[in-house]
Amino acid sequence: xxxxxxxxxxxxxxxxxxxxxxxxxxxxxxxxxxxxxxxxxxxxxxxxxxxxxxxxxxxxxxxxxxxxxxxxxxxxxxxxxxxxxxxxxxxxxxxxxxxxxxxxxxxxxxxxxxxxxxxxxxxxxxxxxxxxxxxxxxxxxxxxxxxxxxxxxxxxxxxxxxxxxxxxxxxxxxxxxxxxxxxxxxxxxxxxxxxxxxxxxxxxxxxxxxxxxxxxxxxxxxxxxxxxxxxxxxxxxxxxxxxxxxxxxxxxxxxxxxxxxxxxxxxxxxxxxx
Amino acid sequence: xxxxxxxxxxxxxxxxxxxxxxxxxxxxxxxxxxxxxxxxxxxxxxxxxxxxxxxxxxxxxxxxxxxxxxxxxxxxxxxxxxxxxxxxxxxxxxxxxxxxxxxxxxxxxxxxxxxxxxxxxxxxxxxxxxxxxxxxxxxxxxxxxxxxxxxxxxxxxxxxxxxxxxxxxxxxxxxxxxxxxxxxxxxxxxxxxxxxxxxxxxxxxxxxxxxxxxxxxxxxxxxxxxxxxxxxxxxxxxxxxxxxxxxxxxxxxxxxxxxxxxxxxxxxxxxxxxxxxxxxxxxxxxxxxxxxxxxxxxxxxxxxxxxxxxxxxxxxxxxxxxxxxxxxxxxxxxxxxxxxxxxxxxxxxxxxxxxxxxxxxxxxxxxxxxxxxxxxxxxxxxxxxxxxxxxxxxxxxxxxxxxxxxxxxxxxxxxxxxxxxxxxxxxxxxxxxxxxxxx
Numbered sequence: 001x002x003x004x005x006x007x008x009x010x011x012x013x014x015x016x017x018x019x020x021x022x023x024x025x026x027x028x029x030x031x032x033x034x035x036x037x038x039x040x041x042x043x044x045x046x047x048x049x050x051x052x053x054x055x056x057x058x059x060x061x062x063x064x065x066x067x068x069x070x071x072x073x074x075x076x077x078x079x080x081x082x083x084x085x086x087x088x089x090x091x092x093x094x095x096x097x098x099x100x101x102x103x104x105x106x107x108x109x110x111x112x113x114x115x116x117x118x119x120x121x122x123x124x125x126x127x128x129x130x131x132x133x134x135x136x137x138x139x140x141x142x143x144x145x146x147x148x149x150x151x152x153x154x155x156x157x158x159x160x161x162x163x164x165x166x167x168x169x170x171x172x173x174x175x176x177x178x179x180x181x182x183x184x185x186x187x188x189x190x191x192x193x194x195x196x197x198x199x200x201x202x203x204x205x206x207x208x209x210x211x212x213x214x215x216x217x218x219x220x221x222x223x224x225x226x227x228x229x230x231x232x233x234x235x236x237x238x239x240x241x242x243x244x245x246x247x248x249x250x251x252x253x254x255x256x257x258x259x260x261x262x263x264x265x266x267x268x269x270x271x272x273x274x
Numbered sequence: 275x276x277x278x279x280x281x282x283x284x285x286x287x288x289x290x291x292x293x294x295x296x297x298x299x300x301x302x303x304x305x306x307x308x309x310x311x312x313x314x315x316x317x318x319x320x321x322x323x324x325x326x327x328x329x330x331x332x333x334x335x336x337x338x339x340x341x342x343x344x345x346x347x348x349x350x351x352x353x354x355x356x357x358x359x360x361x362x363x364x365x366x367x368x369x370x371x372x373x374x375x376x377x378x379x380x381x382x383x384x385x386x387x388x389x390x391x392x393x394x395x396x397x398x399x400x401x402x403x404x405x406x407x408x409x410x411x412x413x414x415x416x417x418x419x420x421x422x423x424x425x426x427x428x429x430x431x432x433x434x435x436x437x438x439x440x441x442x443x444x445x446x447x448x449x450x451x452x453x454x455x456x457x458x459x460x461x462x463x464x465x466x467x468x469x470x471x472x473x474x475x476x477x478x479x480x481x482x483x484x485x486x487x488x489x490x491x492x493x494x495x496x497x498x499x500x501x502x503x504x505x506x507x508x509x510x511x512x513x514x515x516x517x518x519x520x521x522x523x524x525x526x527x528x529x530x531x532x533x534x535x536x537x538x539x540x541x542x543x544x545x546x547x548x549x550x551x552x553x554x555x556x557x558x559x560x561x562x563x564x565x566x567x568x569x570x571x572x573x574x575x576x577x578x579x580x581x582x583x584x585x586x587x588x589x590x591x592x593x594x595x596x597x598x599x600x601x602x603x604x605x606x607x608x609x610x611x612x613x614x615x616x617x618x619x620x621x622x623x624x625x626x627x628x629x630x631x632x633x634x635x636x637x638x639x640x641x642x643x644x645x646x647x648x649x650x651x652x653x654x655x656x657x658x659x660x661x662x663x664x665x666x667x668x669x670x671x672x673x674x675x676x677x678x679x680x681x682x683x684x685x686x687x688x689x690x691x692x693x694x695x696x697x698x699x700x701x702x703x704x705x706x707x708x709x710x711x712x713x
Contacts, residue, residue, distance in 0.1 A: 110632035246330035255332025
């Protein structure tokens, strides 16, 4: 029998819709594969099907996953689907098959002998770790109008996993988190629920930015965004605190970098030369 | 006493002096408390804790760690802020501490406040200032993030009680592992004055937990528990003494954490060990590893060390060191051994042990599977079998295993290999060991 490749959009909806479509084919799962994004190396004797993200199908899949596999497995699948690795579609699909069709149920994520489950586990863990790192390391700057604004550049699409944390923590603040890599905004109006906006090409300062030669990403927010008068004061105070807190006799830059990789340091003002 | 604080000082100067004075306290964790925001203020806490930055020495910056004042009436020999030192002195006002905490917190620089202090006038006076600060932070500013406060030994129990209901964690520093050591190092401090508030906080926590089981909204007393710290390497106490004290603190005072602080001779005291070659960081590291073994791996202090072997092997981590001396317990069959036995295998941690136990319900595991679960195969391979087989034939022989394990311990950039404190030398194998006769 020929292999079938379902090609889907790189999003949670895209992957879940593809899973729905794979089941809807009713041909078993052995010869069906899910591929995220465009195929760059077409195979001979394989059929390529294109799946469009569908709201209704996605919701049906979510409902089934939650009830059959439980919240924990569902969360792991969502995290894996937010990964930036391209094999996530196949990993998530095969894990769902292991959980629902092979019947591992709520224990699915324990079945690490299954290479696809192990891969999903790995991808989910990476996303969760990076989300935690962004929760640790992102820095808000206060704009002139009092809104808190942060820029991040995560490898995985972690926005949906970090917004609930900040929404709970800062309920009375207006804040905005900007994922530069995806041009995705997490928005939280004070006292209201948070939401996400995709702003591909929508932000003007980003376009203006391209003309400026930027040395580090940490310099960029000042380029088009006006920070409040107080902002500089507190940044300087914290940079001072950060510098003072180190014990000279224990200096260990390697350990520092191991705990706080450079790609996060780029976005943190206390690491940009003063 | 005369107070040597300059009356007017910019906030930045104060912060520099008082953060500098506080940095030798190692505790930084913001873990143990889990609290959602109630919608009226700012802040929440996460059980796992959050580090917000890392300083140049690789230690995490989680809390705004400052002293309220570095003015002090005591004269402890190891302390930079002792009375007889001529260092710049400063003191915050409660409002300044609140301002820094709130503004840093909402920008996601910090996870909360760690407030300690030198003794200004008297322990009671100092504790009152701390109490006022935290009270303002919690009520006026509705701050719901993490607060760690030092209980000042000798302060009125009523004050400590009040702070306990405002803070997530409290700590009293034991400073030295032995009472005699403390006497020698800190003439104004007494062991009993340290243990008394420690016991009071322990009782407060137990009482609050009991009340919470009956009344859901009973006030919480130090939800994240209490911790303490010991200075390592200032006096000639052995690792065994230190671990025994730590074990006692965990068992009898229900501490959440004991911190170990490698001694830095900040006062260049000629009677104390010089730390020109750096503080004893490797020893500190071994103590932390052993501390984890006590808390998460069900080890006892006297399993790891004893009177005859009072110090850790600096070349080998405490768990591997225990394992090579107990080869009768190995090899362990991964597919059959219970959780607690798995935990004792070098290269297997809490997470990988849990994953093994969960995954083998689906079928037997191979070395390949173990690798994916996070087991460090190169350390574990001497001690385990999968389906009755070792990864490759390895001798269950102490010297052989030690040599292989330490060979992975390549010398650092400075070319120095960690030496062994107790003089243990693992000798070089020669051909005659294999029965080859020279000549």
